[in-house]
Amino acid sequence: MGSKRRLLLVSNSTLHGSGYLDHCEAQIKSFLGSQVKTVLFIPYALHDRDGYAKIARTKYESMGYKLDSIHEQPDPVAAVRAAEAIFIGGGNTFRLLKALYDNKIVSEIKKRVFEDGMPYIGSSAGTNVSTISISTTNDMPIVQPPTFEAIGLVPFNINPHFLDPDPNSTHQGETRETRIKQYHEEDDTPAVLGLREGGILHVEGDKATLKGTTKARLFLRGKEPTEHDQGTDFSFLLDSKNYQLDIKL
Numbered sequence: 001m002g003s004k005r006r007l008l009l010v011s012n013s014t015l016h017g018s019g020y021l022d023h024c025e026a027q028i029k030s031f032l033g034s035q036v037k038t039v040l041f042i043p044y045a046l047h048d049r050d051g052y053a054k055i056a057r058t059k060y061e062s063m064g065y066k067l068d069s070i071h072e073q074p075d076p077v078a079a080v081r082a083a084e085a086i087f088i089g090g091g092n093t094f095r096l097l098k099a100l101y102d103n104k105i106v107s108e109i110k111k112r113v114f115e116d117g118m119p120y121i122g123s124s125a126g127t128n129v130s131t132i133s134i135s136t137t138n139d140m141p142i143v144q145p146p147t148f149e150a151i152g153l154v155p156f157n158i159n160p161h162f163l164d165p166d167p168n169s170t171h172q173g174e175t176r177e178t179r180i181k182q183y184h185e186e187d188d189t190p191a192v193l194g195l196r197e198g199g200i201l202h203v204e205g206d207k208a209t210l211k212g213t214t215k216a217r218l219f220l221r222g223k224e225p226t227e228h229d230q231g232t233d234f235s236f237l238l239d240s241k242n243y244q245l246d247i248k249l
Contacts, residue, residue, distance in 0.1 A: 003238075004117035006031070007153055007203035009127040011160040011195035011212070013090050021059050021123070027200055027211060029063055032085055032119055038066040040083035044099035045091025045125040056089060076103040080112060090124025090160075093137040097129050098145035110151050120153060124160045127195070131157045136183055136192050138176075154203065155190060156237050162194030162217060177217075177225065184221040191237055192219040201234065208234040 008024075008031045015023035032039070039060055043052040053069035060067040067087075073079040080086070086109060088096070100106050112118040122130045128137045129150045136157045165175040174182075180192050194217035195201065201216075202209045210216050210232040218234075219225045228234075 003205045005113050006119045008121045009201040010123040011199040012197050013123045015198050036085045039085045039087050041067050041069045042088040045096035076105050077108055080105045080108040085119040087121040088126030092142055093125040093128045093134045093139045094141045095143050096125045097134055098143050101146050106151055113153055127158050127160050132190055157192045159192055159194045162196045180219045189221050206238055208238055
């Protein structure tokens, strides 16, 4: 029997020229459907949790969903266990992961996704922590989580907000691609999917599909990166054995 997991992993919360989650509103509503009535929001990636919850609540209510923020609940573990769906927003990935561990909900979220099929929506940092580790986040380590290991809803990493080098720039620093290749210089490092602004990875069970408005760039250790259009089937990445194999793309 295949996995029950249901994931909507978004590169960014706000796309230039639109409001908060506007660019992925249709995908969120299709993903959650009419069966979900209330979404549990996890605002740990930002310091101002009250303000963040207000922004997320306004947006989800406009889409027809009630939103509860976990920081307003007396027992975070109980809140995850009772959740119909979870949304983890963006901010600082290190702060987010530390808070997830501090509140003892990493294993609880993983259990609900894999065993119960609870829908999980991540944006930016929320997408980072859904993966095998936060080793390819763009954020500064402003706090120290107990480990870089994340929730592990997929057996690879994602680099949200992936940026291509500007050929007209005089900046001589490392590009995002260079940094990911440096990550792959280490042994046993998994695939990294570079999600550009507007990109979304939709996972249903053992099937993963690229959606959104932009192409994605895939990095496999020891191989040249490859470009992939919307609609690409990335299901092979869900098999953790495959990232070290000679995958034909």
